[in-house]
Amino acid sequence: MSPDIRLSTSWLSRVVLLFACFSHAFYIPGYSIRSYRDDENIPLLVNKVYSDTSQLQYAYFDLPFVCPPTGHKHHGSSFASGHSLPLNLGEVLRGDRIKTSDLEVNMGQDLDCQYLCDRVIGREEMKWAQSLIEGDFLAEWILDNLPGATSFVTVDRSRKYYSTGFKMGYKDFDVATGKERYYLYNHHTLVVRWRKAPGKSGDNGGKVIVGFEVYPKSISGGHRNETGCPLDVSGEQDSLALYIPTNSSKLREQYADSSYVPAEPTDDVDDDATMTIPYTYSVYFRETNDIEWANRWDLYFSDQTESSPTHWLAIVNSLIISGILGAVCIVIWGRTMQGDVRGRGDGVLEEARLRITKRAEKKKTGSGILEKGSEAGPEEELLSDEEPLEEVSGWKLLHGDVFRPPPYGGLLAPLIGSGMQLVFMIVGLLSLSCAGILNPSWRGGFWNVGVGLFVLAGGFSGYLSARVYKTFGGQNWRKNTMMTALLFPGLLFTLVFVLNLFTWAQASSTALPFWTLVGLACLWLLIQLPLVHLGSYIGFYRSTAWEHPTRTNPTPRQIPPQVWYTKHQITLALGAGLISFAVLFIELIFVFKSLYLDKSSYYYVFGFLSIISTLLSITIAETVIITTYIQLCAENYHWWWQSFFVGGASGFWIFVYSMWYYATRLHIEGFVSSLLFFSYSALACTVYSLATGTIGFLTAYMFIRRIYGGVKVD
Template sequence: MEGKSGRSALLVTLVLFLAGLCSQPAAAFYLPGLAPVTFCEPEKTSENCKENIQLFVNRLDSVESVLPYEYDAFDFCKDKNEEWASENLGQVLFGERIKSSPYKFIFKTPVTCKSVCSKTYKQEDKESLNFLKKGIELYYQHHWILDNMPVTWCYDTDNGRKFCSPGFPIGCFVTSDFRKKELCAIFEDFKKANTYYLFNHVDITITYHSGLGENWEGARLVTAKLEPKSYRHTLNNINCEGPPMEIPDKFVGNLDVVYTYSVIFQENNTIKWASRWDYILESMPQTNIQWFSIMNSLVIVLFLSGMVAMIMLRTLHKDIARYNQLDSSEDAQEEFGWKLVHGDVFRSPKKGMLLAVFLGQGTQIFIMALITLFQACLGFLSPANRGALMTCAVVLWVLLGTPAGYVSARMYKAFGGDKWKSNVLLTAFLCPGIIFAHFFIMNIILWAKGSSAAIPFGTLVAILAMWFGISVPLTFLGAYFGFKQAPVEHPVRTNQIPRQIPRQSLFTQPIPGILMGGILPFGCIFIQLFFILNSIWSHQMYYMFGFLFLVFIILLITCSEATILLCYFHLCAEDYHWWWRSFLTSGFTAVYLFVYAVHYFFSKLQITGIASTILYFGYTMIMVLMFFLFTVHARILNFKTQKKNRKQQMRIFVSNTYLLTDLVTF
């Protein structure tokens, strides 16, 4: 399986790269695994039209636990000829485990209350039954797949809308004080205290497009919906009526569980095969909220743009005009504010090597995110192409070691550093090593808990091989070109003796400035962040990549403008230590992200257990670190001048200071 995962990852990446180069769409182009399949009645089957419909099962997950489990972990019915679906790298990293199930159908052949299998639990099987009851109590959900689309469970919400979920629960629980949890509240028969109710029956409705008016042979499936139910069958009497399937908290003797299903087929030629996911996505009321978020972010951008324009066009323009009119050396000495630090503004910062390393890693993550989001906007990384988003991101990160090494080496050389070996090694290993070590520790927890999210050892070796065999050499190659170039010539000469910085007010001190700098960028993304966290931890489907890309651009502009403003303010306060402060101004947005993640954990989630809590905050810290590098990426424009006259140097400094502090985020 791991070998197939690696080959699939390379195949998906190659297709994504070639598709990105193609500017004109092709009518007959389909991504791997997304080509349509046609079905026919048994007497009309052919090589291109089949009658058998195979249902696949995926991992089970819960909103109350971070630990997903494989389908077999809960002792459900297994396929006698079990087959594993080919999984790409992204699916393995997300813990998806797709395999065949015993639920097999024949096209347009309805079935009523058919037995799939039966399970008998004795006293010695108490551990397996307790695990099943624990899964019911934590509201674990099935995830079934039919013709590469989720089998959905649609129900009415409190506001009268219909919501279609790609998963359905394995059961529900009535507490000892007769409080019905989750679905038990809608069933009148589920009323016994301290009792678990198992959904051992499903009514499946498969809708198909007959091909009428189309140019294909046979029919194509467009929706697959189900309704979970509970019936207490006996081994000798399979009857989908009567009392529900109860699992008492304590049982004596044997307990028989029979799993059944019913399936019907419906024709609907109004639903096109290309838009068969729309009913799932349209049931999620996110669009209006997304537009509100965009408008809120645009207001912030316009506000910051106005302030930057006011400073650049009024203050700096007047200063330049006044310097052009100065003739006497006495007048030239009348300087104030940021003009007094022109001889120290390009002084190398403390811990310059670490700053250069962060800049290199930020460049790598920025380009990775930009290309990945662009591919997602084109539709190549849609939810139908499972795991493609993570696969694309990982492979792109591996292939982008060259720009990371180049930017890091170039900046470190601009700082006057000469320990090039340490710079290259830190660029290649520091941040990736922290993330991998963190990830490996959490993977040990997943292994100990038997979770399907545990990465197989072979996949970990493959990731290490990609890191050491591809990313590290490319980083060294980029660093070679970075150090090979001529040193950066700053437009203003740096004084030999550092200027003394005057006492700073509260608002121009480093910590208050950094705290204020991260608020506005976070205000642009926090609504979008809510939907992203929902898709990760509440297992909701995320598909609004167009909105996400727009927020990406808005965040880019907001962080840049906020950094320029604060950099201008503390330069006016005669504080020339702008390198790290400009770096951390937008980077502090990651701290607000962490605070919001903590708020989301306690207010929106119902996660229980020490292991799940550790995993949640562990994964959150990885996201925070990557977002920190994501937002502090800086692009420093280099300017060369042959002017040695002090007035000319000052003029260049005035006009280019904010280009040189072009701390564009990501």
């Protein structure tokens, strides 16, 4: 046995190392590489502004205090500024609104200062700018498919890393007035890092971009030359305060009938006062040979080095929990499949049935047997009331009821079908992410592929749902098909549509355009629905129902009184869900941080997440086996829904964790942002619970078929 153990350990370690390598191979080398020659125009695109304190995003050109597009074309450019780039479905779902800008960036041409525009704003526009600065909103610009980044250096100055986006301003106290002021960044220094292109393109003078950094600065409108640029861009300058002085004459006219004239304008005062914001920018090209084009995204993975030990700790934690549960399952398996403590084998069910029959006959004869007393033989002594009942109690007595169709089976079957659809989608996304196909360079790729996999998996959903429904004895397969195709996708579409109304009202780019909603509805009703119908037809008419190893009795067996943890299904499920949640907890910290706390970074360690997901699935299967065995030993055969609830119960704890995260870690402000957070968190937990609940259901079904499969009991 020792060689087998060494072989298994070696195989496991190789798999873990392989996935760990995949977690860093997030970008496919040589994919869609683009080189530029000297003086060739490089389109600079503007996208949106976003914040960790808000679930709302806004298109950059929708902001009333930035330079609007002029509609002019750059030299060698195909599109005029303000042109909207065609977006894929994933980009629209992410809230991207990418347009060409007026910023002139030509390969190798440095610009010390270039005037862009003077933007005149009023008090309303100023308040909007102040609110975005208060909310720590970041702007996203794009150059050669790289998002403009804020550059940081570690404390020991040993490593440089990027954070996507750059701030729009800052808040500070005005020394002269002693009041808090907001300062807007109106000058942007762009640093484009390049290196010689690989291969023949580099030999011909081609250059590739390996870094794009943005350094914003606030410069007041005074002391500028005739071009509109500051006299000294790099020197110390007064900052541009977002402050509009009071128009005294207008205020006196507005408060002509009142003895009170406010010293500072209030929200209900419209004094027509304005301020002018001058926008300028600089461009510098710097050769950088220590970064390969294929690895240019590595700097955006800010916690790549520091978090690796924690990810390994998450794997070790998962292995320990899974190993303990596995040992319990081995004990259960040995007790049920290899015989109990008295050495009984698979014939124990048949023997149990015969012993129960003899006991019933004995009770019918009554006192006649009791009177024989001492003359009773060994067989009669074994049938006395005082004999131990351990061998004919518990799960062995449920052979005639364990496969009895559950209540509301017509609802459980569509849920199982939808869960399988989600399992297919999740496995596909994790696999493609580990292979590096889904990476940051493919904007919206994760959402694109996710929607595609979900729609195409409709066939699997319909097939499994129909087979489960047929196994439950259902006859109306069309009704089951429609429930499978419409129940979960319908609830999903309805929730997205309702939330979209709120984001529409906020003029946010997070809101999906009307035609995008129409397109999603078409994918659902014109592609997924027929696939579900086809799969359901094959599963119901071309496949047989699952055959059970034991026949179900016509009359249901009475369930004896239950202990507290088996009496209520929800209690056992929630307790078991905590175990599965413990497996996922450590990795969940990084997922939440990337999604909510630091949106400027990317979650990239899909290799680690795939390992954790695999161990999570194993843990869920082990937990379901244990809880199902406990339930059967309590002579409770209502295991169908119980296995589904146990499998998906950890989704409840993830939602509880998200509420704690919201209260203690996030600083989300506003009703709409909070509504979006909790709604999408609940939706994500529902998706998770459906997928893991399906895993739990199928695991319990295979386990019960196996332990009752040794005997055919009539």
